[in-house]
Amino acid sequence: MALHSELKFRRDLIRKAMADNNIDAALITCNTNLLYTCGQIISGYIYIPINSPAILFIKRPNTIRGEQVEHIRKPEQIVELLESRGIPAPTRLMLEGDEIPFTEYQRLAALWADADVVNGTPYMRQVRTIKTDLELNLFRRAGQSHVKAYSRIPDCYKEEMTDLEFSIEIERIMRQEGNLGIFRIFGRSMEIFMGSILAGDNATEPSPYDFALGGAGLNASIPVGLSGKRLTPGTSVMVDMGGNFNGYMSDMSRVYSIGDLPQKAYDAHQVCLDISHELSETAKPGTVCSEMYDKALKMVSDAGFADCFMGTRQQAKFIGHGLGLEINELPVIAKNSNMELAPNMVLALEPKIVLPGVGPVGVENTWIVTEEGLECTTRSPEGIIKL
Amino acid sequence: MALHSELKFRRDLIRKAMADNNIDAALITCNTNLLYTCGQIISGYIYIPINSPAILFIKRPNTIRGEQVEHIRKPEQIVELLESRGIPAPTRLMLEGDEIPFTEYQRLAALWADADVVNGTPYMRQVRTIKTDLELNLFRRAGQSHVKAYSRIPDCYKEEMTDLEFSIEIERIMRQEGNLGIFRIFGRSMEIFMGSILAGDNATEPSPYDFALGGAGLNASIPVGLSGKRLTPGTSVMVDMGGNFNGYMSDMSRVYSIGDLPQKAYDAHQVCLDISHELSETAKPGTVCSEMYDKALKMVSDAGFADCFMGTRQQAKFIGHGLGLEINELPVIAKNSNMELAPNMVLALEPKIVLPGVGPVGVENTWIVTEEGLECTTRSPEGIIKL
Numbered sequence: 001m002a003l004h005s006e007l008k009f010r011r012d013l014i015r016k017a018m019a020d021n022n023i024d025a026a027l028i029t030c031n032t033n034l035l036y037t038c039g040q041i042i043s044g045y046i047y048i049p050i051n052s053p054a055i056l057f058i059k060r061p062n063t064i065r066g067e068q069v070e071h072i073r074k075p076e077q078i079v080e081l082l083e084s085r086g087i088p089a090p091t092r093l094m095l096e097g098d099e100i101p102f103t104e105y106q107r108l109a110a111l112w113a114d115a116d117v118v119n120g121t122p123y124m125r126q127v128r129t130i131k132t133d134l135e136l137n138l139f140r141r142a143g144q145s146h147v148k149a150y151s152r153i154p155d156c157y158k159e160e161m162t163d164l165e166f167s168i169e170i171e172r173i174m175r176q177e178g179n180l181g182i183f184r185i186f187g188r189s190m191e192i193f194m195g196s197i198l199a200g201d202n203a204t205e206p207s208p209y210d211f212a213l214g215g216a217g218l219n220a221s222i223p224v225g226l227s228g229k230r231l232t233p234g235t236s237v238m239v240d241m242g243g244n245f246n247g248y249m250s251d252m253s254r255v256y257s258i259g260d261l262p263q264k265a266y267d268a269h270q271v272c273l274d275i276s277h278e279l280s281e282t283a284k285p286g287t288v289c290s291e292m293y294d295k296a297l298k299m300v301s302d303a304g305f306a307d308c309f310m311g312t313r314q315q316a317k318f319i320g321h322g323l324g325l326e327i328n329e330l331p332v333i334a335k336n337s338n339m340e341l342a343p344n345m346v347l348a349l350e351p352k353i354v355l356p357g358v359g360p361v362g363v364e365n366t367w368i369v370t371e372e373g374l375e376c377t378t379r380s381p382e383g384i385i386k387l
Numbered sequence: 388m389a390l391h392s393e394l395k396f397r398r399d400l401i402r403k404a405m406a407d408n409n410i411d412a413a414l415i416t417c418n419t420n421l422l423y424t425c426g427q428i429i430s431g432y433i434y435i436p437i438n439s440p441a442i443l444f445i446k447r448p449n450t451i452r453g454e455q456v457e458h459i460r461k462p463e464q465i466v467e468l469l470e471s472r473g474i475p476a477p478t479r480l481m482l483e484g485d486e487i488p489f490t491e492y493q494r495l496a497a498l499w500a501d502a503d504v505v506n507g508t509p510y511m512r513q514v515r516t517i518k519t520d521l522e523l524n525l526f527r528r529a530g531q532s533h534v535k536a537y538s539r540i541p542d543c544y545k546e547e548m549t550d551l552e553f554s555i556e557i558e559r560i561m562r563q564e565g566n567l568g569i570f571r572i573f574g575r576s577m578e579i580f581m582g583s584i585l586a587g588d589n590a591t592e593p594s595p596y597d598f599a600l601g602g603a604g605l606n607a608s609i610p611v612g613l614s615g616k617r618l619t620p621g622t623s624v625m626v627d628m629g630g631n632f633n634g635y636m637s638d639m640s641r642v643y644s645i646g647d648l649p650q651k652a653y654d655a656h657q658v659c660l661d662i663s664h665e666l667s668e669t670a671k672p673g674t675v676c677s678e679m680y681d682k683a684l685k686m687v688s689d690a691g692f693a694d695c696f697m698g699t700r701q702q703a704k705f706i707g708h709g710l711g712l713e714i715n716e717l718p719v720i721a722k723n724s725n726m727e728l729a730p731n732m733v734l735a736l737e738p739k740i741v742l743p744g745v746g747p748v749g750v751e752n753t754w755i756v757t758e759e760g761l762e763c764t765t766r767s768p769e770g771i772i773k774l
Contacts, residue, residue, distance in 0.1 A: 031578060040607045043576060043595040061593035061601070062701050097489040101575060102482075103506055105489035119490055168562045175555045180609050181580035188488060188575075189430060191418060193568035206448035208430040214448070220427045221634030221712070222567050247608030314449050325608070 006134050007039050010127075015050050017123040018094065024050045025090035026120055027078075027108055030099045032184060032325040033124050035247060040064075047078065049087055057081070079111050094120030098187075125186075129322060129330045131344045135248065136368055139323070139346055142250035143366055143377030146243035149177040150254055150380060153239060157256070157387040163226040163237065164218065167197040174241055183242040184249060186326040195241030196225040200232060203360040206314035212350050213238070213311055213360060233259040236359035236384065238352070242327060243366075243378075249327045251348035252378040253364035256385045265361055268353040269384055271303040272362035275319075275351040276382075280367060280374045289337035293319055296351055297335075305353050312354050320349040323366060345369040346377075393521050394426050397514075402437050404510040405481065411437045412477035413507055414465075414495055417486045419571060419712040420511055422634060427451075434465065436474055444468070466498050481507030485574075512573070516709060516717045518731045522635065523755055526710070526733055529637035530753055530764030533630035536564040537641055537767060540626060544643070544774040550613040550624065551605065554584040561628055570629040571636060573713040582628030583612040587619060590747040593701035599737050600625070600698055600747060620646040623746035623771065625739070629714060630753075630765075636714045638735035639765040640751035643772050652748055655740040656771055658690040659749035662706075662738040663769075667754060667761045676724035680706055683738055684722075692740050699741050707736040710753060732756040733764075 014037065018026060026048040028034060031041045038046050043060040056069045057078050070081050082089070089112050095105055097119030109117040131139070149170075156169035171194050175181065183192055190209045198215050207214030207224040215225040231237060236257050243250030255269060275296045283292060296319050300309045310316040320333030323346045331339035331347065341347075347369070352362030363382045367374040401424065405413060413435040415421060418428045425433050430447040443456045444465050457468050469476070476499045482492055484506030496504040518526070536557075543556035558581050562568065570579055577596045585602050594601035594611040602612040618624060623644050630637030642656060662683045670679060683706050687696045697703040707720030710733045718726035718734065728734075734756070739749030750769045754761040 029576075031576065035608055041595050041610050043597070060595045060597065060701065063593050095489070098491075099488055099575070101486055102484045102489050102492035103508075104485075104575075121490075164562075168559055171562065172555055172559050175551075175558065180606055182578055182609055188486070188491075189416075189418065191569055206450050208428050208447045210430070210447065219567055219634060221422055221631075222569055223428050244608075247606060314447065 003039055006132060007037065009132065011037055011048055011054055013127045014048060014124065017127050018050050021118070021123065023092045023094045023118060023120070026094045028096060028120075028124075030096050033096060035325055036124075036128055044072065045075065045078065047082065049090075052087060055082070055085070075108055075111060090115045092116045092118065094118050094123065096121050096124065098122070125330055128324050129345055130342060131324065131346055131368075135324070136344060136346070138246045138248045139250060139366065139368060139377050142243050142245040142248055143252075143379075145177045145179070145245040146250045146252050146378055147380045149174045149179070150239070150252065153254070153256065154385060154387060160230065162228055162230050163197050163199040163202065164228045166231060166237065167226050170197065170239060170241065178245045179241075180244045180247070182244055184244070184326045186328050190328070191222065192224055192242075193222070195239075197237060197239055198225065198360050199229065199237040200235035200359040201356060202227045202229060203238065203354045204312045204356055206311070210316070212316045212318070212352055213240075213354065214314060231258050234261060234358070236261055236265060236361055238360040238362070240364060247325060249323050249325070250366050250378065251323055251327065251350070251364055252366060253350060253352070253362065254380075254382070254385065255361050255363070256387050258387055260386070261358055261384065265355055265358045266384065267303075268305050268308075268355055269361035271300055271305055272351040272353055273382055275299050276349055276363050276365065279349055280365075280376065283341055283369070284373045285341055285343050285369060285371060287341045289331045289333045289339050289341070290335055292333050293335050293337065300351070300353070308354050308356070310352055312356060319351050320347050322347050341369045343369055343371050390426055393519060394424065396519065398424055398435055398441055400514045401435060401511065404514050405437050408505070408510065410479045410481045410505060410507070413481045415483060415507075415511075416495075417483050420483060422712055423511075423515055431459065432462065432465065434469065436477075439474060442469070442472070462495055462498060477502045479503045479505065481505050481510065483508050483511065485509070512717055515711050516732055517729060518711065518733055518755075522711070523731060523733070525633045525635045526637060526753065526755060526764050529630050529632040529635055530639075530766075532564045532566070532632040533637045533639050533765055534767045536561045536566070537626065537639065540641070540643065541772060541774055547617065549615055549617050550584050550586040550589065551615045553618060553624070554613050557584065557626060557628065565632045566628075567631045567634070569631055571631070571713045573715050577715075578609065579611055579629075580609070582626075584624060584626055585612065585747050586616065586624040587622035587746040588743060589614045589616060590625065590741045591699045591743055593698070597703070599627075599703045599705070599739055600741065601701060618645050621648060621745070623648055623652060623748055625747040625749070627751060634712060636710050636712070637753050637765065638710055638714065638737075638751060639753060640737060640739070640749065641767075641769070641772065642748050642750070643774050645774055647773070648745055648771065652742055652745045653771065654690075655692050655695075655742055656748035658687055658692055659738040659740055660769055662686050663736055663750050663752065666736055667752075667763065670728055670756070671760045672728055672730050672756060672758060674728045676718045676720045676726050676728070677722055679720050680722050680724065687738070687740070695741050695743070697739055699743060706738050707734050709734050728756045730756055730758050
């Protein structure tokens, strides 16, 4: 079956990275890497030997059966179960060192006392950077749903609304168009609900998180995004909702205005569109990420908006990022990012400017890197839409 | 100011636990523990020496200033900044070993080469188990909002709806009543959107997660909760949405029916109500958690529903859990849980039965342990409500 060979193909990509680094087995347990390697989330582990088929060690659910499946209560059982299958103990094992907690890593690393244990997270992230055809099609379909949901955003607006009330209606249409809700982020520290609605000066508020823009948030426990203030005439609203329609995170931002904005806002918005168009028309396999960032920074500086590019009081240091099962995959489009674009990468480009007294402007789309250049999965009008 | 002394009080509770374990400093960086100790989330660290005031080391945002605040780019700067303040290096340091990833823990543990480093997560979780008056009032207010939102659930229903369509409308009213959306869970492995809507036989589906009940989910990437099927006459629907109205997780489940249910469902529901009433009327400080579990299991066995208590094909091994900034705090109400209830604990009790062909029944409320017994923060009618 197609999914079976897809998953085998992905595990072989990982085996290739393992071979390049003299690793002879991987023990994987984090949800996104489980999804990637076995197409489902389990409470348990997938063990990938470099030279033999992968085996699932499952604590929960108790209903999955198969030749390559073992049910366990604790990870220590993996050792003897592998032995009984005649699979040799690993000599150099990779674990998800940037993802699993210290005590859990220690416990897993102790399973084979003689094994050298290395951090596999960077290898997994590198492999996941290049998407398969199946993954690319999931992005294309997610992009269509994302665009369809956004086309309904003007219907969500009523005069005198707060940013929160506006967001609640947008969240609803996102769900109705198939958004699964969960917003997956690499790393333990960043959190957000379904995405970000930033209106007026709230877009100038710094946040502790490393998203493109900040926002004060509703509560100290969620210091990002909307603040509960009323939408006021003469200000802009940026909608930047995560597009998790099938497990893969599509990303897209569009800007709306309450009435008309000062001319400066339309000028700044056009600068962002120009950057987006310039980058997406020139980028191709081989393009260095830092060159894209430098080009954007030059364009925005030439236009006189450098001091409010990607924020004001606190400015994000990137203008784009890889997408996948998580919103912040590789590559990062940033000053010192020397990664080169390669076919079948997926990335978001999001040049944005925040104008104090007005709000945020700019655009964000999701792009697939093809041999010919960038393909947009979130194609739809990019102008500021008057509500 | 009140918040200032509240936070000082909490840090002193942590210092007490540190003293009991010969720990002379804590370096804390996870969001929930930052919220608990400094009332806000930062990208950075709070350093709590046992004998001098805590210091914030902040990477982001760049806008927080104060005598006890230092801005840093990387954690290695903490060492010399403490030195320059005349604060001695720790001899026994605690880090959040069950929470922060292996590589990050290693980096922080290496800051002071001579220090003994221990896992502080169990101590932090123990301290957070006993809530302060301010926290209890946040639970009481959250409970009121939770009840108010649930009172609107019947308005969300339309004939021929799917569980997903029903959920989307419930999510919306939860948000309108102030739910912040984010559902915080201790541990890296469990994920859920805003909560769970389980209808009919979907409640019998095992999930990889250790929630009270399962559900197939909409997609392999979120294998829990609603499945997208139509709500059909003669089946029940359990609404179990997280109540994050202010950072603290209130928890509450109620059952609805599409038309009438077989008599067995009302009987099973009554058994759950009886268990809930018996436990909540007899539990008090000193009650051992396993005794509560055993009593529940005896009642449900006597009533003949043991084989479908807390699930069918896969049964949860607990009937309640502590609540706080995360949904799964201590104590756990389970077979071998020898923790004793103590004043100012907060917990959810959720005896539930799943009837194949009908669906889930039962109840869940949030309770504060007081000197006199349990106080309900989610008081509202508990019968099955016909939609």
